Amino acid sequence: MSYAVHFKEIDKYYGDFHAVKNANFTVKEGEFFTLLGPSGCGKTTLLRMIAGFNSIEGGTISFGDKVINKIPAHKRNIGMVFQNYAIFPHMTVFNNVAYGLKARSIGKKEAEERVLKALRLVRMEEYKDREPSKLSGGQQQRIALARAIVIEPDVLLMDEPLSNLDAKLRLEMRTIIKKLQRELGITTIYVTHDQEEALAISDRIAVMKLGVIQQIDVPENIYKSPANAFVAGFIGTSNFLKGEAVKENGKVYLHAHGGKLSYDRDLAYEGPVTLSLRPEEGVLTKNLEEEGLRGTITLSTFLGDFMNYEITLTDGTIMEVNEYTKDGKTLREIGEEVVVKADAAVLKVYNEEGQVM
Numbered sequence: 001m002s003y004a005v006h007f008k009e010i011d012k013y014y015g016d017f018h019a020v021k022n023a024n025f026t027v028k029e030g031e032f033f034t035l036l037g038p039s040g041c042g043k044t045t046l047l048r049m050i051a052g053f054n055s056i057e058g059g060t061i062s063f064g065d066k067v068i069n070k071i072p073a074h075k076r077n078i079g080m081v082f083q084n085y086a087i088f089p090h091m092t093v094f095n096n097v098a099y100g101l102k103a104r105s106i107g108k109k110e111a112e113e114r115v116l117k118a119l120r121l122v123r124m125e126e127y128k129d130r131e132p133s134k135l136s137g138g139q140q141q142r143i144a145l146a147r148a149i150v151i152e153p154d155v156l157l158m159d160e161p162l163s164n165l166d167a168k169l170r171l172e173m174r175t176i177i178k179k180l181q182r183e184l185g186i187t188t189i190y191v192t193h194d195q196e197e198a199l200a201i202s203d204r205i206a207v208m209k210l211g212v213i214q215q216i217d218v219p220e221n222i223y224k225s226p227a228n229a230f231v232a233g234f235i236g237t238s239n240f241l242k243g244e245a246v247k248e249n250g251k252v253y254l255h256a257h258g259g260k261l262s263y264d265r266d267l268a269y270e271g272p273v274t275l276s277l278r279p280e281e282g283v284l285t286k287n288l289e290e291e292g293l294r295g296t297i298t299l300s301t302f303l304g305d306f307m308n309y310e311i312t313l314t315d316g317t318i319m320e321v322n323e324y325t326k327d328g329k330t331l332r333e334i335g336e337e338v339v340v341k342a343d344a345a346v347l348k349v350y351n352e353e354g355q356v357m
């Protein structure tokens with residue numbers, strides 16, 4: 001059975017420190033949901049509250065319509081995978097996975113079938129008699145995953161499960177976890193500080209900062225329509241430019257760093273703003289008469305499919321713009337003068353509090 005998980009007015013204090021502030025959201029049944037944010041933002045605290053390792057003093061957490069606040073950790077039917085695998089070194093792979101079933105008085109035959117099935121799902125059946133010390137980090141983490149799913153949990157919780165693996169294995173395990181989760185349809189709550197991993201693996205993401213959820217949405221919207229400057233800065237790369245919103249002949253312009261960009265949406269406000277533009281959203285032209293931000297290319301970096309150019313604007317501000325190298329496009333020279341233009345549709349404007357306008 002898989003459940004939706006509801007968080008209602010959740011607060012967590014450690015003494016005077018307010019670690020999670022009024023979290024209100026629902027993880028849908030069968031969803032892969034990620035809590036993402038920098039170190040110390042409260043994501044592990046929230047996960048531990050679901051697991052029962054942290055008390056819930058303010059608000060309620062429910063699985064479906066069952067409030068779990070007072071249910072002890074071992075009765076919550078939760079599967080957990082941690083960063084450090086937490087598997088028993090003296091037990092075989094089989095016994096490690098079977099361990100979670102022992103406390104559940106499941107017959108020997110059924111237990112064996114379930115362990116083998118879980119090992120098959122993580123593609124580790126042939127290693128069942130090995131000791132974990134003779135397995136690689138990725139294989140050990142697959143055992144931890146098998147142990148978490150063998151109990152057929154109502155909710156699967158994962159806390160930075162890929163952090164100890166090298167870059168290549170991380171990508172491989174990410175795909176295994178994603179496929180397995182889709183196949184089993186278990187409601188999964190995943191914690192990471194790695195934005196790329198979160199974008200790749202999740203159905204939806206909650207971005208957190210200082211105990212407060214900043215935005216909850218599907219990866220594409222989090223990336224393309226960040227709710228505020230913090231989310232824009234934390235997810236991917238963005239150029240942040242200080243500017244001023246000005247109306248001229250009924251049109252809105254954003255004046256910044258000696259140039260101006262038109263902003264063809266309604267903006268009731270005139271005054272200081274922050275603009276954000278991702279490197280891939282900027283457009284370069286050699287035509288110095290065009291409207292935009294004028295600068296000089298001061299560094300170019302080859303990144304496979306595209307070039308990343310560092311551009312020093314006339315007032316010394318540095319920004320980055322990417323250009324695809326396909327279609328025989330001319331590469332640009334260091335020292336070349338350019339104008340950075342931006343399609344008004346992709347330009348984000350934030351007020352002084354960092355909220356999107």
Ligand SMILES: Nc1ncnc2c1ncn2[C@@H]1O[C@H](COP(=O)(O)OP(=O)(O)OP(=O)(O)O)[C@@H](O)[C@H]1O
Nearest residue numbers: 014017019037038039040041042043044045046193
């Ligand atoms: N047992 C505790 N007692 C006091 N403060 C705590 C305790 N556990 C966590 N904190 C504090 O609460 C805040 C949130 O911690 P939490 O572990 O939830 O953050 P996180 O987002 O998971 O960070 P990380 O990625 O570093 O684990 C941090 O400032 C942390 O120092």
